[in-house]
Amino acid sequence: MRYIDEYRDGALARAIAVTIAREAVPDRRYQFMEFCGGHTHAISRYGIEDLLPANIQMVHGPGCPVCVLPVGRIDDAIRMAMRPEVTLCTYADLLRVPASGDTSLLKARAAGADIRMVYSTLDAIRLAEAEPDREVVFFAIGFETTTPPTAIAIRQARKKRLTNFSVFCNHVLTPPAIRAILDSPEVPGLGRVRVDGFVGPAHVSTVIGTLPYDSVAAEFEKPVVIAGFEPLDVVQAILMLVRQMNEGRHDVENQYIRAVTAQGNLIAQREIAEIFEVRASFEWRGLGELPASALRFRESYADLDAERRFVIETIPAADNPACECATILRGLKKPAQCKLFGTLCSPETPMGPCMVSPEGACAAHWTYGRFRDKAKIDAEKAIA
The missing domain is CATH 3.40.50.11750 (HypD, alpha/beta domain 1)
Structure with a gap:
């Protein structure tokens, strides 16, 4: 091949x-x-x-974007998903990540939360269209690689005038790390x-x-x-x-000259810059609070921000003290x-x-x- x-x-x-x-x-x-x-x-x-x-x-x-996501943000997603009107959409690898209190998204789903695995951001858009009576939230994570697909979904939601769709943004940035x-x-x-x-x-x-x-x-x-x-x-x-x-x-x-250029993908960068801005700080598992290391919605797209829609205030949570993930990530x-x-x-x-x-x-x-x-x-x- x-x-x-x-x-x-x-x-x-x-x-x-x-x-x-x-x-x-x-x-x-x-x-x-x-x-x-x-x-x-x-x-x-x-x-x-x-x-x-x-x-x-x-x-x-x-x-590893799943690995650096702190426990408190997974707890936030679980609390959102437990709301009776919410359908939380996420990728498969997030479902089994341990959260506080010996729980996880998978266990929350078993307890009755409407949590669904999707393969792409547009799956969540289609779900919001098909179920207009549900508040569909996409749990967005990842580095700069997965941010453009989230931006595309947000643009689609705005274009389709979906009032029941929002994004819980956890996109982080590589150079600050x-x-x-x-x-x-x-x-x-x-x-x-x-x-x-x-x-x-x-x-x-x-x-x-x-x-x-x-x-x-x-x-x-x-x-x-x-x-x-x-x-x-x-x-x-x-x-x-x-x-x-x-x-x-x-x-x-640049060893990877067959795919990477000095300037990168300017179209993707413009899409990201149109919708997102840099957060003042964000917590990373293993690295702690890092300044200017993650993205949040611009004010012009605040209506699609799940953190604002559901008034999310992250409660810091400690990792399992016996687990060495934090030191391994560092x-x-x-x-x-x-x-x-x-x-x-x-x-x-x-x-x-x-x-x-x-x-x-x-x-x-x-x-x-x-x-x-x-x-x-x-x-x-x-x-x-």
């Missing part, structure tokens, strides 16, 4: 890995964060870490995550382009390489990061270092969102790496 098989050539991947091992300075340590959960799954699925020399370590980042990772304080007992460079997100960058990363790379002097999701994309991006470090550079480079721990991983926490009985979401690091390790030798984890601890 064109543009798939070419990027999964095992022999070529091993050849690039040999080049990486040859160019990596033996007495130097390289620690790169793959921001996106899609890259985490690619690294686990194709065993990319096994191809790398011991002095190159990959760190999982917070690029990268900045927060680099500028984060030390965590007692865990220290501070070391990041020498980033494998930048692919899908997000098709929308925003490469330019928004320039200021982060320059300010923190960390290289960023935007990469596709195939194994050859990832190993080539790692080689590019190694070369930048060796040469003392901190540029934004790159301070790996999934197998969580005491719950593979015991109390599994895809059948998830204790945190990182095991629920298809982009979660714990789900990736469970699916592709749970049988790996514990000695590898011990070796990583020794290097750290």
